[in-house]
Amino acid sequence: MSFTVINTFTLLDPAGAAEFEARFLAHVEWMRAQPGFSAHQAVRSSDRPEVYVNLGWWERPEDFQKVLASATFQEHAEEFHTIVSVEADPSMGVVRFDGVAGEPGDVLFVDFFAVEGDQDAFVAAYRAHAQAAAALDGFVTADLAKSLFARPGGFTALTRWRTAEAALAATGLPEYAALAALAEVRTVPAAPVAGDRAELAQAGA
Template sequence: MSFTVINTFTLKDPADAEAFEARFLTHVEWMRSRPGFLAHQAVRAADRPEVYVNLGWWERPEDFQAVLASDTFKEHAEEFHRIVDVDADPSMGLMRLDGAAGGRGDALSVDFLTVGGDRDAFVAAWRAYATAAAELEGFVAADLAASLFARPGGFTALTRWRSAGAADAARLLPAYAAVAELAEVRTVPAAHLAGDRAPFAPAGA
């Protein structure tokens, strides 16, 4: 399983979008050179453009903790906090599924899910949904992570599609309805901002 850092950034002033994106892209270039960094995906919410979400995958929690302790990270964080509010959700990757066609996929959805009951049943249902979605035209990739402590019963799913229509079609699947029966779902349709989708060992696949 891969350690996954999920950060939600909300602009304090929507006019600062360009400044934030420039700082963020500089930051992730530095992060990519850190030991243990695997990949990341940053998106901007389509319906709330003041909101950004970044998922970062690391080999071990210790690798990310070492980055947090560095002076460079602290300097970057100080700059960010001037222009955005940050919600951090350290998580553990549970599943990664790539479509046969591969590629980046510019239509993305981030699902924030909250499970009040059987977590194993939910994970099984989400795996069944992702497997069914992978058969649809336009599917690129899917990732599922479980919150470690910030969101009790919380999961985050990232799905990548070649079009928004493909993502909408997936939500009509019976397997998606089964997921929605087991979890409260908040879906954030989003657009690609930055990310390398570097290969790494599948977690729990």
Template sequence: MSFTVINTFTLLDPAGAEEFEARFLTHVEWMRAQPGFLAHQAVRSADRPEVYVNLGWWERPEDFQQVLASATFQEHAEEFHKIVSVEADPSMGIARFDGAAGEPGDVLFVDFFTVEGNPEAFIGAFRAHAGAAAGIDGFVAADLAKSLFARPGGFTALTRWRDAEAALAATALPEYAALAALAEVRTVPAAHIAGNRAEPAPAGA
């Protein structure tokens, strides 16, 4: 699975959304041209509009580290830190489920899980729930990534749906109850800002 960088941006001034989004879109245009970059999905929290989350997918950690060390990235980062606080969570992709093709009006959710018990049991429960959710009319996609070191026991899931009703139906499944019993979860309903989910990493990457 692909290396996944999960960044949470919080506006220092809630009135600075337009400036941040303009700078961010310029930044990701540059990022898309870098070796090893696969894709990204940026969203804005519906409950806390000063908060943005971006998932960036890379072929290898080394590709991202090389970009991180570049002068251009450092210049962009310096500008970002003037308008947002940044929480970085380097992660590794664990599972992905594909349904219908994404559309502009889709509903997105970011779930931040914290697992205190067996992570393999949680991953199995997530796979079972996502597999069951994929049978719901309105399911589009689901991705799960495991935090490498920033959040011990931390997992992040990005799910995409045609509408909120389909997402709500997924939480009524017995598989969701089994999943929720294994972890604390913070759910962020979100609006699409830019990008789309990653294609699978090339074989051997």
């Protein structure tokens, strides 16, 4: 599974969305050219439009560390900090599911899980839920990543759907009830901003 960098950006001024998105897209174009970069998916919270979440997938942690130490990255980071606050959560992918190939959906959810008990049991429960959800008409993809140190017991999931109705149906599955019993969850409905998680398959990640 891929090394996954999860960043949550919060606008310091809600009126700065256009400036942030322009700078972010320029930054991503530079990142795409760096060795080890696989794909990314940036989303904007539907409930709190001042909040953005980006998941970046890398072949190895070492690849990202080299980029992080570069002068260009540090320059970009300094610019970002003038318009957003940033919460970084380096993670490792543990579950990935793809639905039947077809038109990509624009209904996305980011789930932040906090697990106090058996993390292996939680991962197994998420895998069972994702497998059941993948059988639903309207499912596109699901990814689960485990926080390496920023959030002890923390996991982040990104799911993509063709319809909100399909996403709602997934929460009614018995596998979801079993999953929810093992962790506290904060769900962020979101809209896509940039990137395509499907590039992971093209990269063989």
